[in-house]
Amino acid sequence: MNERELDLQLIQRIQNGEQQAFALLVRKYQTRVANILTRYVRSSGDIPDVSQEVFIKVYKSLPNFRGDSAFYTWLFRITVNTAKNYLTSQSRRPPASDIDAEEADSYDGSGALKDDANPEAILHSQEVKQVILKVIGDLPDELKSAITLRELEGMSYDEIAQIESCPIGTVRSRIFRAREAIDKQLKPLLEH
Amino acid sequence: MKEYSQDISTLIDNELHDDMVIKHILDDTESQKQFSRYQLIGDVMRDESEGLDLRIDITNSVMAVIVNETQDNKIVPVATPEKVESNVVPFMKRFGQYAIAASVAGVVVVSSLMINQNVATDPSVTPVLNTVPFGGAAAPVSLQAKPVQTKSDIKERNEHLEALLKDHQLQLQVQP
Amino acid sequence: MKHRSFLVVLFSVIVFLVSPQLYANQEEATQQIITKQVQPSALTYLKKMQQAYKELNYELLYLNTAQNQIEPKQLIHGVLDGQRIAYFCYLNGGIRESLQFDGKISYYQQGNQAYSLVTNRDHSVFANIANFNFESGNKNYEYLILGKSRIAGKRSIAIRMTSKDMYRYSYIIWLDLGSYLPLRLETINKSNLILEQTMVVSLNVTESINPWIKRMSDQKAPDVLHLPQTTVKDVAPWELTWLPPGFKIIKDDQHKLMLHDTDPISYIMINDGIVSVSVYISTKKSTLTQQQNIIQRGGTLLYTKQQENIEVNVIGEIPLLTAEKIAASIKAAK
Numbered sequence: 001m002n003e004r005e006l007d008l009q010l011i012q013r014i015q016n017g018e019q020q021a022f023a024l025l026v027r028k029y030q031t032r033v034a035n036i037l038t039r040y041v042r043s044s045g046d047i048p049d050v051s052q053e054v055f056i057k058v059y060k061s062l063p064n065f066r067g068d069s070a071f072y073t074w075l076f077r078i079t080v081n082t083a084k085n086y087l088t089s090q091s092r093r094p095p096a097s098d099i100d101a102e103e104a105d106s107y108d109g110s111g112a113l114k115d116d117a118n119p120e121a122i123l124h125s126q127e128v129k130q131v132i133l134k135v136i137g138d139l140p141d142e143l144k145s146a147i148t149l150r151e152l153e154g155m156s157y158d159e160i161a162q163i164e165s166c167p168i169g170t171v172r173s174r175i176f177r178a179r180e181a182i183d184k185q186l187k188p189l190l191e192h
Numbered sequence: 193m194k195e196y197s198q199d200i201s202t203l204i205d206n207e208l209h210d211d212m213v214i215k216h217i218l219d220d221t222e223s224q225k226q227f228s229r230y231q232l233i234g235d236v237m238r239d240e241s242e243g244l245d246l247r248i249d250i251t252n253s254v255m256a257v258i259v260n261e262t263q264d265n266k267i268v269p270v271a272t273p274e275k276v277e278s279n280v281v282p283f284m285k286r287f288g289q290y291a292i293a294a295s296v297a298g299v300v301v302v303s304s305l306m307i308n309q310n311v312a313t314d315p316s317v318t319p320v321l322n323t324v325p326f327g328g329a330a331a332p333v334s335l336q337a338k339p340v341q342t343k344s345d346i347k348e349r350n351e352h353l354e355a356l357l358k359d360h361q362l363q364l365q366v367q368p
Numbered sequence: 369m370k371h372r373s374f375l376v377v378l379f380s381v382i383v384f385l386v387s388p389q390l391y392a393n394q395e396e397a398t399q400q401i402i403t404k405q406v407q408p409s410a411l412t413y414l415k416k417m418q419q420a421y422k423e424l425n426y427e428l429l430y431l432n433t434a435q436n437q438i439e440p441k442q443l444i445h446g447v448l449d450g451q452r453i454a455y456f457c458y459l460n461g462g463i464r465e466s467l468q469f470d471g472k473i474s475y476y477q478q479g480n481q482a483y484s485l486v487t488n489r490d491h492s493v494f495a496n497i498a499n500f501n502f503e504s505g506n507k508n509y510e511y512l513i514l515g516k517s518r519i520a521g522k523r524s525i526a527i528r529m530t531s532k533d534m535y536r537y538s539y540i541i542w543l544d545l546g547s548y549l550p551l552r553l554e555t556i557n558k559s560n561l562i563l564e565q566t567m568v569v570s571l572n573v574t575e576s577i578n579p580w581i582k583r584m585s586d587q588k589a590p591d592v593l594h595l596p597q598t599t600v601k602d603v604a605p606w607e608l609t610w611l612p613p614g615f616k617i618i619k620d621d622q623h624k625l626m627l628h629d630t631d632p633i634s635y636i637m638i639n640d641g642i643v644s645v646s647v648y649i650s651t652k653k654s655t656l657t658q659q660q661n662i663i664q665r666g667g668t669l670l671y672t673k674q675q676e677n678i679e680v681n682v683i684g685e686i687p688l689l690t691a692e693k694i695a696a697s698i699k700a701a702k
Contacts, residue, residue: 004207004208004209005206006203006206009209010214013214018218019255019258020218020255021214021218022254023218023224024214024217024218024224024227026250026251026254027224027227027249027251028204028227028231030250030251031231031232031235031244032235032240034244035235035240035241035242035244038242038244043462044243044244044245045461045462046462047244047245048245048248048250048253049462051250052250052253055250055254056254056257056258059254059258089463089476090463118245121244121246121247122243124245124246124247125241125242125245125246128232128236128241128246129241132233133236136237147233147237148237150205151233151237151238152237152238156206157205157207172198172201172207173198175201175205176198176201179201179230179233180197180201182233183226183229183233186229186232186233187229190225190229190246190247349661353661353670353672356625356648356670356681356683357683358625359623359625359635359646359648360646360683360684363619363637363644364644365473365485365487365491366485366486366487367489367618367637367639368618368619
């Protein structure tokens with residue numbers, strides 16, 4: 001496996017006792033975990049709590065992680081199991097209670113039905129998305145292409161270099177410049 | 193900071209093996225946030241942020257639980273065989289859950305720090321300490337604090353009060 | 369309104385006392401006495417309430433209000449082979465629920481491992497008044513029927529439990545005249561301001577136990593958490609030289625605050641049968657400069673005082689005056 005793979009570098013550090021390295025795994029994956037959870041967790045207000053539970057489980061089971069599957073696959077499995085436990089705990093509520101009727105459809109598959117969608121959060125999330133897409137749209141073509149191949153197609157620098165017929169160092173710097181440009185607009189949106 | 197930005201970008205793309213860069217990020221809050229934002233850019237491009245509150249970052253709360261648990265594990269004497277009484281968990285191992293004991297009881301939890309932002313600019317506003325009843329919205333409760341105190345003093349103070357309140361709630365739970 | 373009903377009661381008591389002189393016809397006066405006797409006393413109602421609360425199968429939906437915050441909650445209570453089962457749940461926000469049964473209370477919360485605490489005390493909403501010894505409690509409280517009203521669609525009777533001194537709060541309790549279950553409880557201070565209110569909005573009494581909580585009681589409770597034991601040697605090196613009348617010390621130890629790896633703090637708990645008050649005494653000086661700090665939410669007070677080289681914290685549902693007097697009475701134990 002690629003020794004440059006960030007997940008493995010971080011897991012190794014954690015397994016060597018450097019607990020803090022786990023923070024980067026959380027930072028890297030929290031959006032993806034939350035995104036999986038939206039398919040199961042009806043109340044969007046509960047997502048941070050359930051996400052936290054997922055990462056704590058991941059941390060506790062890391063000593064058992066053998067690296068024979070990709071970390072993300074493993075994380076995905078834990079996330080889905082935690083989400084299912086969440087659904088079970090929801091159904092622990094008595095059938096007699098009036099709120100229970102709604103619960104039958106807590107697994108709606110799409111995550112579209114949220115009973116407590118927070119309008120402010122939605123606005124904010126839309127703004128973030130618009131800003132990112134706008135900046136990408138305005139980027140010079142070679143930067144736009146580099147970041148798209150990397151983020152959407154998941155290509156390595158080597159593959160992108162072949163497609164774009166340029167040195168790997170150039171790919172690295174184009175992707176960075178694209179991120180830097182987006183980050184300039186993004187940063188103020190995420191600071192309060 | 194600048195010189196690390198590109199390294200962070202490369203690291204995210206699994207194209208860098210450099211212990212110093214990881215070490216730097218771990219030691220530097222700004223770099224960690226930058227790491228998060230770079231990551232978020234990809235998440236948004238892949239439409240993985242749909243319907244999420246992007247203002248929420250759970251990293252610190254996860255790390256707080258982990259650090260706590262590890263410390264607890266350290267205090268548990270090695271000689272205690274954990275499996276002997278399978279239905280009994282040493283209380284000290286359960287710090288995190290203890291907080292909930294208090295909360296479930298329907299308690300006042302003083303939030304760790306919610307100082308009114310206007311304090312510095314508007315002298316007529318009394319510093320406000322929000323009490324956050326478990327799961328509810330925050331309600332301002334007037335705290336007789338003098339403006340000369342620094343935020344970190346007040347934070348420490350509130351944490352202490354919160355610890356006392358939680359202990360009080362726990363004592364109520366197990367009182368004879 | 370409350371004042372008026374209070375006056376009405378007071379007035380009828382006066383009429384009753386002076387009636388032999390007022391009524392020329394002795395028979396009429398006797399008639400008056402009989403009607404008075406037919407109405408059960410406040411104490412009788414309160415005792416019926418206690419019995420109903422412990423023995424009936426019921427479900428309550430209720431609201432807790434303190435400082436403009438309303439929290440809807442649910443309680444399902446049942447008795448199975450003489451054993452009480454109580455299920456509690458917050459109806460809004462993340463799921464937080466508890467089940468008390470067989471000497472344990474178990475807590476379940478989204479995102480956290482469930483656990484149990486060993487306890488023989490009822491922790492449900494009206495437990496404090498349901499377990500209070502109203503008979504011996506009349507040293508500190510007076511019970512007075514205020515009048516009838518309608519709560520949660522039920523005919524109910526309001527009883528005021530008035531503190532005889534200024535060191536504790538008073539309460540008004542509404543009971544369902546059908547089942548005698550408590551329907552509403554208000555904590556009021558001496559200016560008759562309502563500090564906290566619990567109001568039932570739906571009451572359902574059933575003949576047999578709710579099958580769902582019956583099933584819950586068959587399940588294995590989550591692991592029990594044990595508090596670190598304190599020993600006699602750990603008795604707090606401080607003593608209270610004043611206690612509000614009717615209060616007794618029920619705990620006296622030194623322990624670390626959970627979640628915080630502090631030095632052990634001296635701890636004393638006092639209780640008057642309704643209210644439990646925690647007193648914490650530590651030598652650590654706070655970083656803050658103020659001598660005194662008061663936080664109040666609903667009926668609960670958190671009072672902090674720096675005196676000489678100690679910091680005292682008093683927490684409980686008591687008036688400020690009481691907390692001040694308790695704090696001022698602290699002396700090093702001999």
